[in-house]
Amino acid sequence: MAGRTARRRVTRVSIDPAAVTERADLLAAEEPLGIRIGGEAVSLTMRTPGDDIDLTAGFLVSEGIVTTAADIASIRICDGQQCGHNHGGHNHGGHNHGGHDHQDDDDEVGNIADVTLRPGLTFQRDLRRSFLTSSACGVCGKAAIEDLHVPGRFDLFDDQVLVTADVLAGLPDALRHAQRVFERTGGLHAAGLFSAAGELLVVREDVGRHNAVDKVVGWALQAGLLPLTGRILLVSGRASFELVQKAVLAGIPVLAAVSAPSSLAAQLAADAGLTLVGFLRGGSMNVYAGVERISALRCVPD
Numbered sequence: 001m002a003g004r005t006a007r008r009r010v011t012r013v014s015i016d017p018a019a020v021t022e023r024a025d026l027l028a029a030e031e032p033l034g035i036r037i038g039g040e041a042v043s044l045t046m047r048t049p050g051d052d053i054d055l056t057a058g059f060l061v062s063e064g065i066v067t068t069a070a071d072i073a074s075i076r077i078c079d080g081q082q083c084g085h086n087h088g089g090h091n092h093g094g095h096n097h098g099g100h101d102h103q104d105d106d107d108e109v110g111n112i113a114d115v116t117l118r119p120g121l122t123f124q125r126d127l128r129r130s131f132l133t134s135s136a137c138g139v140c141g142k143a144a145i146e147d148l149h150v151p152g153r154f155d156l157f158d159d160q161v162l163v164t165a166d167v168l169a170g171l172p173d174a175l176r177h178a179q180r181v182f183e184r185t186g187g188l189h190a191a192g193l194f195s196a197a198g199e200l201l202v203v204r205e206d207v208g209r210h211n212a213v214d215k216v217v218g219w220a221l222q223a224g225l226l227p228l229t230g231r232i233l234l235v236s237g238r239a240s241f242e243l244v245q246k247a248v249l250a251g252i253p254v255l256a257a258v259s260a261p262s263s264l265a266a267q268l269a270a271d272a273g274l275t276l277v278g279f280l281r282g283g284s285m286n287v288y289a290g291v292e293r294i295s296a297l298r299c300v301p302d
Contacts, residue, residue: 004029004050004205028188030207035059037115037123048188048206049111051215052077054222055206056113058214061221062246065123067153069222073118079110154227154251156273161230161253162295163275167198169283171234172258178203179236191216193252194232201231209237210246217250227251234258239278241265248272254293256280261288 010025028048035043035056047055056075060066117123175192178200188205191212195201204215213235220226232254233247239257241264247255248268255269256277266288269276275290287294 004048028207032111034112035115036112037065037117039114042123045208045211047208047211051204051219052113054204054215054218055211056115057218057221058216058246059218060115061217061226061249062210062214062242064151064249066117066121066221068226069224071118071121073116075116076114077110078112078114152249152251152272154248156248156251156253159229159251159253159273161196162293163196163232163254164295165285167196168232168256168277168280168285168294170198171232171256172280174198174200175203175234175236179205188212190236192234193220193228194234196230196232209235209240210242212236213243213246217246220250229253232256234280238262239265239276241268244268244272244274244276248274254290256285 006027006029007024008027010023012021012023013019030046031049033045033047033049033052033055034041035045043059045059053075057066057069057072060072066072171192171194174194175190178192179188179190188207189209189212190203190205191209192203193201193216202216202219204212204219206212206215213233216233217226220228228251231252233250233252234256235243236258238259239255239261241262243257244255244261244265245268252274254275254277258280259278261269261276261278266276268274269289273290275293276288277285277294278288279286
């Protein structure tokens with residue numbers, strides 16, 4: 001398995017002044033990760049290598065397969081038939097993988113994540129779901145709209161957290177400053193988990209938005225932090241349906257995005273009791289659901 005970045009020779013063309021030069025460029029790495037449960041292949045996703053234990057654990061939460069770290073007996077990152085270190089879900093979660101200590105090199109080797117669930121926990125694969133997803137889509141393999149919704153176990157309506165508009169406005173800058181790989185490549189999405197006071201708890205990067213969120217949720221699962229009551233999830237791109245659903249399944253009450261949400265995302269957020277913020281940039285924002293959680297707002301009639 002390669003690292004999070006890869007070098008490639010490129011030809012740089014400039015129009016004014018006219019020039020053609022050869023140079024080395026740093027690209028965000030993209031490789032497949034196959035996820036197996038009990039030896040059975042359940043997913044193949046394209047991701048940026050690194051934090052693969054977190055990604056796998058978050059995927060299990062997002063699919064409704066597990067709800068606590070104790071549901072995972074082990075996750076092993078394997079290379080072909082040779083498996084690496086055995087990282088039990090409840091043991092691995094004790095490590096602090098916050099945004100400030102994000103490293104390019106770790107002990108995960110391989111492109112297969114082999115999951116063993118706790119004894120007695122069964123998993124029934126949905127035969128209607130495709131194995132292959134891309135780095136751009138978290139639900140592309142679903143067969144129909146009714147297959148998209150995964151029932152959650154946390155009631156977000158009970159979460160009475162309040163977040164100030166000033167705190168929300170400062171989150172994009174905090175996330176950008178923590179994106180170490182993006183600074184070198186310009187080609188990665190990020191997801192950051194914050195406290196209601198704006199403290200960055202963890203940041204994860206990936207070529208796929210949904211993968212970055214899964215890595216955050218997987219980190220939280222292994223640390224025993226679910227549900228993520230009173231927390232804010234910020235994503236660097238748009239807020240799609242699958243990202244709202246991942247936030248709901250993790251018990252996150254506030255999801256903010258620097259770009260737009262989709263109509264289905266806004267509807268799910270309203271139905272689930274999630275506060276959804278979009279176009280969070282330059283000191284302004286649009287609130288599409290759950291505005292009651294955001295304090296210090298004065299509405300001016302059009």
